[in-house]
Amino acid sequence: MKPFSWRCIRVWQRNRDVFFRLWRAEAPGFVVEPILILLAMGWGLGTYIGLVDGQKYIEFIAPGIIASYAMFSASFECTYGSFTRMEYQKTHDAILATPLSVEDITAGEIFWGATRSFMTGTVILAIAAAFQLVLSPWAALIPVLAFLAGIMFASIALLFTSIVPSIYSFNYYFTLFITPMFFFSGVFFPLSSFPEIVQSLSWIAPLTPVVHLSRALISGEFHSNIFWALALIVALTALFFSISLVTMRRRLTI
């Protein structure tokens, strides 16, 4: 594994410039959709749901919605987005002829994916705050969490991108990995409502620790497992970031 350099910022800047030229096309997915889900599930379904401690359902799901859409942002960016740049537009090939290395490109893509998570997380946090769903000043750290989780999900996504033969393979990624996490990582129901086996399985899912941390920051109620959650995120990030540096080199330098 070779290290990346500060030059990865150049790839980040390129993606940023393109995003702010085209952001209107992206906004519905990452601003409107989470609001719809929050309102439909929170107000609609929430009317029929009583939580044990008397918490409002919409309050319960808001932190999980932030975490999930942070995950979606980085995942879409570093699967469909990165794959298009790599295979169809040959953007990465062109960049390789400049002083940037494959590792710079990889890191630039991952940090850009994380930036998308950061932006999405921040926007939904602001909306949740407007609906008075944010109860603690610790919520100010949500954008940081979204960025950190973004690095993790972008790394996993880019690792997958670097090994798939075609863009259709991402159907598997979203149907078998991302969507199950959305439902089984404690976003919509407390993990304790699942059978033991599902509970343990959901702790393997990288979204679970993010939801835990997000809920702690927004409610201001901290349990000891937040340290485990943070450690898990850091460990998974280090692992997948490193592997994607290697697999991207293999993919791009033939």
Added chain:
Amino acid sequence: MLAIKTYNLSKRFKDLLAVDDVNLEVEEGECFGLLGPNGAGKTSLIRMITAVSPPTGGDIQVLGKDLKTHSRQAKAILGVVPQMDNLDLDLTVLQNLTTFARYFNITKDEARRHSMEVLSLFELENKSNSHIKELSGGMKRRLLLARGLINTPKILVLDEPTIGLDPQAKYLVWHKLTELRSQGVTQLLCTQNMEEAAVLCDRVAIMHQGRIPSVGAPNDLISNYVGDKVWEIEVNHGEREETVKNLENHGLDFEDVGDKIQVFYVATDDMPMGLGDFAERVRGRPATLEDVFFRITGRSLAE
């Protein structure tokens, strides 16, 4: 110092040895042509020299710097014009250049100034705000050339720079490349266009099946491989055998190319000895690089 030097360079893709033990030397300031049929290994060789693809074996030096340890420094002084269009579709013409300049760490003002300069060099200045989709094939190719100059390279590596261009644009490009050469920019030019190689290149290498069997100035290669003049005999089906026998008897070097027979290494302006028998059907013409190309790489399709 040599601009580019390769030592026993090779590249293997699974069962295919694309580049086979190549030792190449490109002098500083020269325009060096790389000719060869499709599949000869030209693009693989160029991708290794531009540090995009790692060699399977051997070493490469660019202006004395080993690519294995100094690929960043080498890439900073190389300008690359790829065969395949990889312009950034998400950006405008000008943004393509300024974004590329940023990869080379060129400051914003300088990038903008120099971008407009290279655009006008290839007569694209009034397209600066167009999207890539709106450009014709010829404009895209000229933009790729402009992009290759954005870092004011010491060495320009061009893979089929005039493919698909109309004659006007082709001559514009040739003219610009000649100008660059007179400014001391070394050029490694990969082409299938023999006329282009003859016009632009100080020396050419002919690549065949991953190897480089011959290198030299175009005129030297022509005299060495075919002589200065090629005599062509039109043959009808019935007389072919007799003609061949006749030429053999006279000890002439010839090749049967189907509708005619080409005779080589006879430099006289008058009809050479032994060809008088076919007087009405013989025509002499100056030898070209294309004749050399066929003699070295054969006439059958490689792939």
